[in-house]
Amino acid sequence: MQTIYLIGFMVIIGAVIGGLTNSLAIKMLFRPYKEIRLGSWRVPFTPGLIPKRHDELAKQLGKMVVDYLITAEGLGKKLKSTVFTEAMTSWLKTEVQKLLISEKSGTELIEQHVGMKNPRQFLLTKTEDVVKKGYIRLLENNREKTLEQLLPSAIKQKVNTMIPTTAEYILMRGQSFLESPEGKEKLSVMIDRFLIQKGTLGNMISMFLGNDRLVDKVQPELLKFLRDQGTNQLLVELLEQEWNKIQQKRFKDIESHLNEKEVVSFIVRTIESNVPVFEWLDQPMKQWSGTYHDVIKEQVIPRGVDLTLDLLSTHLEELLRRFHLEDIVSEQVQTFSVERLEELVLSISKREFKMITYLGALLGGIIGFIQSFIVLFIG
Incomplete structure (x- = not known):
């Protein structure tokens, strides 16, 4: 025991x-x-x-x-997986759809979700800064260059092709004016003023011929001159000469005629008037976004997700x-x-x-x- x-x-x-x-x-x-x-x-x-x-x-x-x-x-494997990509795309489509059909304006949504006050003014200010910096950089880099060097070839070619048309237009408008009663009256006044300036000789010519008769003789000759092919060719040559002179001017020669503030302001106003983003900011999202629904949901979002995930995968390390x-x-x-x-x-x-x-x-x-x-x- x-x-x-x-x-x-x-x-x-x-x-x-x-x-x-x-x-x-x-x-x-x-x-x-x-x-x-x-x-x-x-x-x-x-x-x-x-x-x-x-x-x-x-x-x-x-x-x-x-x-x-x-x-x-x-x-990286997770980001590139089909399941994750599809889930991310689906979620983004849902969230973007809520924004696109919203009754709120772009300004209200930005102020609500981003916290930015008065985004329109912010965008205009940034646009003005960009334009101003670009304008200053343009001046600094191109002062010694000629307009011929600065202007795009397409613009120079366009101007060259427009010179004959412009000359023809000027002559046609001149003919129309001289043939009109107003034009004839203006020509009569000019002749009268010319004769007065010539003193006694002018008075003698006016007394012998009479102003009206002189106008009747001068007007057809002027019209004949304007219709002459040689006149057209002469005007074309003059315009080409002036255009060539302008192209040879250095940018610094015309810089003094440019007002930086006015130029920048003009460009900004042009952008504001022609870029629809500024208009969209004050409109309800659903009012203007309907046209872009399918493009955003079926093209922009999937492509954006793919690009973002590819970028992240590449730089993850x-x-x-x-x-x-x-x-x-x-x-x-x-x-x-x-x-x-x-x-x-x-x-x-x-x-x-x-x-x-x-x-x-x-x-x-x-x-x-x-x-x-x-x-x-x-x-």
């Missing part, structure tokens, strides 16, 4: 020691949270393993996340490096209190830790059982 008591006692003692040892070892992973000192002497195994290695654990977790969990390769994800994870882990970290680990592995404790008790019991036979054998 004593043998059975001895075996049972040794088994119980071994199980208790094994269970308590494993339980204590588990608790020593986290506790004590801070080191314990007796005077200047630090009590061994204080603080616990995890509190003692808290900073190192944070760094290693950050490195593990970057090297093995959130990698550029893994994220650089983005993650600049994002300093490893440092972020490390900093977040370092901000965890040891109590919170213990709670987090135990909430995940509590059952496994209990099993380790029970296993320790089991192993201790087995060792106690074996030791009891050793004691009996020796005894």
